[in-house]
Amino acid sequence: MSEARQLCETRKLRLTSRRRQVLEILLASHQPMGAYDILAELNRVNPSAIIAPPIVYRALEFLMSEGLIHRIESRNAFISCVHPGHQCAAQFLICRDCEQVAELEDSDPPLLVEADNLGFAVDHSVVEITGICAQCQKHAG
Amino acid sequence: MSEARQLCETRKLRLTSRRRQVLEILLASHQPMGAYDILAELNRVNPSAIIAPPIVYRALEFLMSEGLIHRIESRNAFISCVHPGHQCAAQFLICRDCEQVAELEDSDPPLLVEADNLGFAVDHSVVEITGICAQCQKHAG
């Protein structure tokens, strides 16, 4: 959290109280949470003013854009980043039993080797790289 | 398609007409399609009997379980597999401009190297490995 604060100060960004609330919920969870789980938690903590989905999604969008959290695509869920701001390509080992997620760095050994080292039994992998293909770069250029 | 037919014969699976229809739509598309796009296409081709979502999702589930198609998690979309049945871990380069998807094999050079070779400008990567962690394996006995 203090890292996040510093990072936003450096980048002249507004870590508003809403954004802080959402980040805190994710930091406390250590597990991926759906947007509506976060929403429910916000409303549980403060039942007086009921909050609607867009508020959560906007906070999540901000936190993702700054590399403070990640989206787990295969779960439609969000989790706090272990190395905030490093903007490195995050990689995840997700246990479908206990739902724990391990975030690995790009710099670690190849992911499947690492999984093996950890005694993690892989059964499905999702590898999706998004960007602009060569042809579209030409057209745009 | 003939590959799919053979594969199902070998495995004693029923490539029913619904499943074939859905697979054919995906094969013809060469691009990822959302479940509701597929649904719309089914209903366009045969407007007499209107089809509901579960039918499409079930066909997709079957085709995925047999490695005939893949789900693109970051798009909530589905695409036909280039190497049906190889059950290998598929990897994708997805152009967010033209929406074309390149499927790469596990055996190819490392994905980011390959992206570079193809002149593909990466801007976001999703790497999510699902399985059972060491601890849960122990508990399960």
Place this chain on the structure above:
DNA sequence: AACCATTTTGTTATATTATAACGTAACTGA
């Protein structure tokens, strides 16, 4: 063929996830 068990399909309703659109409030810098 007639029967049963199983699998697949069809149907209805509803859950879950996400965003559009627009107005209000708060903050920032001049």
Place this chain on the structure above:
DNA sequence: TCAGTTACGTTATAATATAACAAAATGGTT
């Protein structure tokens, strides 16, 4: 303080996905 911008709040609705149950088709057995 004022104008411009950014963030928040609210309402409504879009997009994606599944539960639950009924009907039909299929495959194997008698």
